[in-house]
C-alpha cells in the first residue's frame with residue numbers, strides 16, 4: 001500500500017486539504033492518503049487551536065467518500081515531533097510505503113522542525129505548491145539541502161498529468177516540465193518516488209488552491225461550536241487504529 005501522509009493541525013479542515021490530497025494521490029499513484037491530525041504543532045501557539053476531536057471531526061467530514069483516512073495516531077504513539085512519529089509509523093506498518101506530503105508553506109520553515117533531515121531520510125517527501133509560499137519554499141534553507149534529491153514529476157493540472165518522471169532539476173516550483181529518468185511512471189499516470197530510496201523530493205504543482213484554515217476561522221470563528229454537541233462526533237473512531245477519538249472534552253484547545 002502506497003500511503004501519503006498529510007500531517008496538519010486541521011483547525012479546521014477545508015476543501016484545499018481534500019483537493020491537494022486527491023491531486024497528490026493521483027500524481028504519485030498512491031493507494032490512499034492519511035490525514036494525521038496533529039495533537040499540536042510545536043511551532044504554533046495553542047491559543048486559538050480547537051480541541052483534537054473537533055479538528056478530527058472537521059477532517060472526517062472533509063474526507064468523506066474519498067480514499068483518505070483520518071487519524072489521530074500521533075496522540076496514541078505519544079510523539080510530539082514529526083520525525084519520531086514517522087519512524088514509529090514505519091516500524092508499525094512495515095508493509096506500507098509512506099511518503100510525507102506537505103504544502104510549500106511548511107517547506108519554507110522545514111529547517112525549524114526537529115531533525116528535518118531525519119524526516120527526509122525516513123521517507124520521500126512531496127511538496128505541494130501553495131499560493132504565496134512558493135518563492136520562500138524554493139529559497140529555504142531546507143530546500144538548499146533537499147535540492148540534490150529532487151525528482152521530477154511532469155504534470156500541468158489535475159486531469160492532465162503526464163507520465164514523465166525524472167531525476168533532479170533546479171528550476172522553481174512554477175515549472176511543470178520534466179525529463180524522463182530514473183523514476184518509473186506508475187500505471188495510474190503519476191510518478192513513483194517510491195522507486196528510489198529516501199531522501200527524495202518531488203515538487204507537485206497544479207492549479208494553486210488558495211484556501212486556508214486561517215481564512216475559514218476568520219469567516220467563521222465559531223466553527224468548533226457547531227460540532228461540539230453532536231453524538232456522531234462523540235462516537236468518532238480513528239480511521240487507522242479504530243480507537244475512540246473523543247477521549248477529551250471539546251473546547252479545551254490543542255492536545
Ligand SMILES: Nc1ncnc2c1ncn2[C@@H]1O[C@H](COP(=O)(O)OP(=O)(O)OP(=O)(O)O)[C@@H](O)[C@H]1O
Nearest residue numbers: 007008009010016102103106130209211212213214
Ligand atoms: N491550499 C493549500 N495548498 C497546498 N497545501 C495546503 C493547502 N492547505 C493546507 N495545505 C497543507 O496541508 C497541511 C496541513 O495544513 P493546515 O492544517 O495547517 O492548514 P492551513 O490551511 O495551512 O492552516 P492555517 O491557515 O491555520 O495555517 C500542511 O502541510 C499545509 O501546507
Ligand SMILES: O=C(O)c1ccc[n+]([C@@H]2O[C@H](COP(=O)([O-])O)[C@@H](O)[C@H]2O)c1
Nearest residue numbers: 007008009038041043081082083113114
Ligand atoms: O516535528 C516538528 O518539529 C514539527 C514542527 C512544525 C510542524 N510539524 C508538523 O507539521 C505538520 C503541519 O502542521 P500545520 O500546523 O502546519 O498543519 C503537522 O503534522 C505538524 O505536527 C512538525
